[in-house]
Amino acid sequence: EVQLVESGGGLVQPGRSLRLSCEASGFSFDNHAMHWVRQVPGKGLEWVSGVTWNSGIMGYADSVKGRFTISRDNAKNSLYLQMNSLRIEDTALYYCVKDMKPILRLADGFDIWGQGTMVTVSS
Amino acid sequence: QSALTQPASVSGSLGQSITLSCTGSSSDIGSYDLVSWYQQHPGTAPKLLIYGVTKRPSGLSDRFSGSKSGSTASLTISGLQAEDEAHYYCCSYAGSSTFIVFGGGTKLTVL
Numbered sequence: 001e002v003q004l005v006e007s008g009g010g011l012v013q014p015g016r017s018l019r020l021s022c023e024a025s026g027f028s029f030d031n032h033a034m035h036w037v038r039q040v041p042g043k044g045l046e047w048v049s050g051v052t053w054n055s056g057i058m059g060y061a062d063s064v065k066g067r068f069t070i071s072r073d074n075a076k077n078s079l080y081l082q083m084n085s086l087r088i089e090d091t092a093l094y095y096c097v098k099d100m101k102p103i104l105r106l107a108d109g110f111d112i113w114g115q116g117t118m119v120t121v122s123s
Numbered sequence: 124q125s126a127l128t129q130p131a132s133v134s135g136s137l138g139q140s141i142t143l144s145c146t147g148s149s150s151d152i153g154s155y156d157l158v159s160w161y162q163q164h165p166g167t168a169p170k171l172l173i174y175g176v177t178k179r180p181s182g183l184s185d186r187f188s189g190s191k192s193g194s195t196a197s198l199t200i201s202g203l204q205a206e207d208e209a210h211y212y213c214c215s216y217a218g219s220s221t222f223i224v225f226g227g228g229t230k231l232t233v234l
Contacts, residue, residue, distance in 0.1 A: 047223035059222035107216050108157040109174025
């Protein structure tokens, strides 16, 4: 079964750090770009970050650039998001997402989504 | 404010056809045939409906179809069913600086 399982979310104070993980199974992980997309409960989707199949290119939304770092370990079929200097506005459900293509500039569809991990930034 | 503009809500009757719009710019939809659409029911993860502007994932109903004209993409749902009531999001590649942008989403109500 094709599956993405996120972990690492939780309650954290503003300014602190958190690391999200996503374990993939059921497909050739190293053939696909991967992304993180977040959603404030009751609101729309926001692309956060993406990485090419070989970690050659990482992209970030302006709202997280310089604070978040995406990485992947193809040997472990895993995707990560290191979130530093967290802000209240980073509070959201974070989805791990599989790209149908291996590189970001061919990104024409996200076909597999995890169930998400909730990050709450509050004092 | 989302980079792509979608109407906040639309409604249609059972069996009717309806078209959802997604307006971008020459920096995203207008420059790339990399538009996708997602359906999201409450409490669940988004589901891919359309990719590459017009393509449907294997097994998806042919009631869903996509198109693009200039900087506006559209999703048409034919033969509306009760289970089509959901939020719909468009998405586009937006170049090597911005990368990916989503629309704000459209809430579809089936009457």
